[in-house]
Amino acid sequence: MTNKIGFYCDDKEINENTETIAVEKPEVKARKSLVSIRFEKNNRVLSYYNDKFDLHKGDIVFVDGKLEGERGFVEEVNYNFKIKLSDYKKVVVLADTTVKGRFFFAGDYFISFDKSVIPYEKVITWLKPPVVDEEEIVVSNEDEEGFLLEKDISELKVPYNVKEKGIDYYLDGRVIYLSVDGDTGKAIVDGTNIYEIEFTYKNGEVSNFICDCYCNYACKHIVAVIMQLKNILKNIEENYKEEYRDYFSAVTSYELFKVTRSYNKKGSITFN
Ligand SMILES: [Zn+2]
Structure with missing residues (x-):
């Protein structure tokens, strides 16, 4: 079977002749927000404070605190809030989920x-x-x-x-x-x-x-x-x-x- 699939997740046209298809996410200014994040492992939705990224629904993020290392999906983004900072853990990493190019089944x-x-x-x-701060790892094969x-x-x-x-x-x-x-x-x-x-x-x-x-x-x-x-x-x-x-x-x-x-x-x- 030689079905082919074009999979574009960007609103820009792809120019197949260029070698710069892997475009890095443009630097966007952070926009302070209070976000609801769903963690797939336990399917819980929790609120986190974000001042590092401009987050949107569907983004994949990682947080600090108890759920450090668990991946979360942004469910909701709020821009109007008044919080005590000490009550909240933060979003620390935003994954690069831009995908452009051709896939084969x-x-x-x-x-x-x-x-x-x-x-x-x-x-x-x-x-x-x-x-970060990984322990010293010895690899031998x-x-x-x-x-x-x-x-x-x-x-x-x-x-x-x-x-x-x-x-x-x-x-x-x-x-x-x-x-x-x-x-x-x-x-x-x-x-x-x-x-x-x-x-x-x-x-x-x-x-x-x-x-x-x-x-x-x-x-x-x-x-x-x-x-x-x-x-x-x-x-x-x-x-x-x-x-x-x-x-x-x-x-x-x-x-x-x-x-x-x-x-x-x-x-x-x-x-x-
Ligand atoms: Zn293994």
């Missing part, structure tokens, strides 16, 4: 072969706030055996229960995002937390997996990523061989629509 995923459309650095901001993707997952050397859980994660569509840029693969998995995974993909083989769940063995997140990668590469091989050079990124259609539906934006979708 791949099951429950949308694929892009253009690096500027859904780069990892942008998609991760939809899911977790930037880390020596001596790891690779796994040929053409092999059956049953041949992957991980404990049975880890494999089973990983396959469940894969089937549940928990691999929200996956990209391969040259030899470098990256993925985002929605588990107990949002986990970031890096790996090497070369000559049909994956290796050097690092997952930031801090497991000291191959975890279920890695199993899920291997399954999803197999699946997407198969789809690309069957449908979009000419489009794939040395880069693709894929995001679940569910996540893409959830994030880009921001109520304040103009947008259109074209099926042809």
